[in-house]
Amino acid sequence: MKKFSIVIAGGGSTFTPGIVLMLLEHLDRFPIRQIKFYDNLEERQEKVAQACEILLKERAPEISFLATTDPETAFQDVDFVMAHIRVGLYAMREKDEKIPLKYGVVGQETCGPGGIAYGMRSIGGVLELVDYMEKYSPDAWMLNYSNPAAIVAEATRKLRPDAKIINICDMPVGIEERMAQAIGLASRKELVVRYYGLNHFGWWTDIRDKAGNDLLPQIQAHVAKYGYSLPEEIEASQHADASWMHTFAKAKEVYEVDPSTLPNTYLKYYFFPQDEVAHTNPSFTRANEVMAGREKHVFGECQRIVENQTATDTTLEVDEHASYIVDLARAIAYNTQERMLLIVPNEGAIVNFDEQAMVEVPCIVGSNGAEPITQGKIPRFQKGLMEQQVAVEKLVVEAWAEGSYQKLWQALILSKVVPNARVAKELLDELIEANQAFWPELH
Numbered sequence: 001m002k003k004f005s006i007v008i009a010g011g012g013s014t015f016t017p018g019i020v021l022m023l024l025e026h027l028d029r030f031p032i033r034q035i036k037f038y039d040n041l042e043e044r045q046e047k048v049a050q051a052c053e054i055l056l057k058e059r060a061p062e063i064s065f066l067a068t069t070d071p072e073t074a075f076q077d078v079d080f081v082m083a084h085i086r087v088g089l090y091a092m093r094e095k096d097e098k099i100p101l102k103y104g105v106v107g108q109e110t111c112g113p114g115g116i117a118y119g120m121r122s123i124g125g126v127l128e129l130v131d132y133m134e135k136y137s138p139d140a141w142m143l144n145y146s147n148p149a150a151i152v153a154e155a156t157r158k159l160r161p162d163a164k165i166i167n168i169c170d171m172p173v174g175i176e177e178r179m180a181q182a183i184g185l186a187s188r189k190e191l192v193v194r195y196y197g198l199n200h201f202g203w204w205t206d207i208r209d210k211a212g213n214d215l216l217p218q219i220q221a222h223v224a225k226y227g228y229s230l231p232e233e234i235e236a237s238q239h240a241d242a243s244w245m246h247t248f249a250k251a252k253e254v255y256e257v258d259p260s261t262l263p264n265t266y267l268k269y270y271f272f273p274q275d276e277v278a279h280t281n282p283s284f285t286r287a288n289e290v291m292a293g294r295e296k297h298v299f300g301e302c303q304r305i306v307e308n309q310t311a312t313d314t315t316l317e318v319d320e321h322a323s324y325i326v327d328l329a330r331a332i333a334y335n336t337q338e339r340m341l342l343i344v345p346n347e348g349a350i351v352n353f354d355e356q357a358m359v360e361v362p363c364i365v366g367s368n369g370a371e372p373i374t375q376g377k378i379p380r381f382q383k384g385l386m387e388q389q390v391a392v393e394k395l396v397v398e399a400w401a402e403g404s405y406q407k408l409w410q411a412l413i414l415s416k417v418v419p420n421a422r423v424a425k426e427l428l429d430e431l432i433e434a435n436q437a438f439w440p441e442l443h
């Protein structure tokens with residue numbers, strides 16, 4: 001059986017050790033001969049790489065391993081690029097969150113002005129990865145989960161239309177795991193769903209078990225009472241912090257807006273922005289929480305592994321939740337025709353919506369990539385919201401490509417969480433100042 005070669009781009013990510021452990025758990029389904037790490041920040045990647053090297057030697061010595069900042073070494077001889085980069089690191093995430101809050105506006109990694117600012121940084125980084133892949137391993141596929149996925153996906157659609165890249169988000173996966181648990185099923189894999197939207201901006205319209213029984217009413221009854229909160233919380237979840245618990249509970253109110261569907265958690269930022277601003281501490285945002293929590297834990301553990309020269313007693317955990325990445329890679333490698341929610345060009349999947357929009361819908365995945373499943377026509381409410389949000393995302397990509405100040409200002413004005421054009425301009429000017437090292441020059 002063929003064994004695959006993988007490069008993890010963003011090797012210094014806090015998610016890298018969990019992904020490596022997850023890949024090791026799935027070797028019987030997805031055999032690997034080589035894992036490479038690529039990052040543009042050697043110092044950060046080294047800490048994770050040294051620990052993962054020890055871990056791999058102990059658990060799968062047959063897999064060859066290297067970590068590099070050299071694109072050619074990283075991208076040659078690979079079948080898959082698994083990309084999770086964060087251009088600007090947590091220092092810039094912190095600004096994405098804190099600058100809008102100064103104006104009483106939602107400060108979030110992927111939504112509103114923070115997401116726009118992060119998008120303007122990420123586009124260039126992700127396009128660079130695509131170009132390295134096409135240069136050194138033209139047959140490879142990139143599985144991208146670098147954020148903000150909506151904007152990054154639109155950029156790759158528009159600027160690298162022929163690239164073999166699939167953009168994917170783990171939020172639907174995480175929510176579906178909760179739905180399954182809420183109604184007593186063993187796994188999200190028992191659910192067959194219909195869903196439409198943009199990334200971090202969508203709705204489930206139908207959920208059945210494999211026999212075809214309608215599960216939607218049961219899940220809706222749970223969400224009407226508890227949101228996506230569970231009586232017994234999922235252990236070892238990526239979404240375990242108090243702020244995530246708040247988000248899952250808040251889904252109860254988000255659900256009330258359209259009780260015929262089930263919402264993505266991220267809609268809370270658009271429906272109840274003032275609630276988010278009110279309960280956020282503007283001097284300790286999610287970036288601070290992540291730095292004090294996940295980053296400290298992962299890097300502390302990596303250091304301990306290196307000091308002890310063993311990972312046998314590590315508290316680093318398998319990110320089982322991330323096994324959707326293996327499902328996606330397998331679907332392409334083995335033509336499994338698995339049904340998965342992906343971010344793809346609409347091209348009629350949502351019948352009454354822009355054909356050229358990047359939408360999140362169920363797809364059948366095989367060796368040719370993703371084939372979207374038609375979701376039919378969507379109601380006026382969702383269509384109106386999505387038209388506005390997709391315009392934001394498209395204007396950001398146009399602003400990046402053309403260096404247009406005007407278009408980026410318009411994107412901010414259109415963002416549902418920004419109150420008016422004046423605040424949008426003040427925000428834009430402050431974001432330009434903060435992002436000088438990362439954004440193209442705007443004129």
Ligand code: NAD
Nearest residue numbers: 010012013014015039040041084085086125145147169170
């Ligand atoms: P992190 O800062 O710990 O790691 C990101 C790494 O990327 C860093 O080591 C950084 O040096 C590296 N990097 C930055 N720019 C680069 C470039 N141009 N080329 C190569 N490497 C580069 O961040 P994290 O919190 O672990 O998150 C990583 C990414 O994964 C983020 O974009 C995050 O939003 C995303 N993410 C997405 C999902 C999803 O559902 N799509 C889920 C979890 C995380």
Ligand code: G6P
Nearest residue numbers: 110147169170171172238286290
């Ligand atoms: C969810 C989203 C991701 C996002 C992550 C943020 O999983 O789908 O797109 O990156 O949450 O998590 P964090 O713990 O970094 O705030």
Ligand code: MN
Nearest residue numbers: 149169170171
């Ligand atoms: Mn996501």
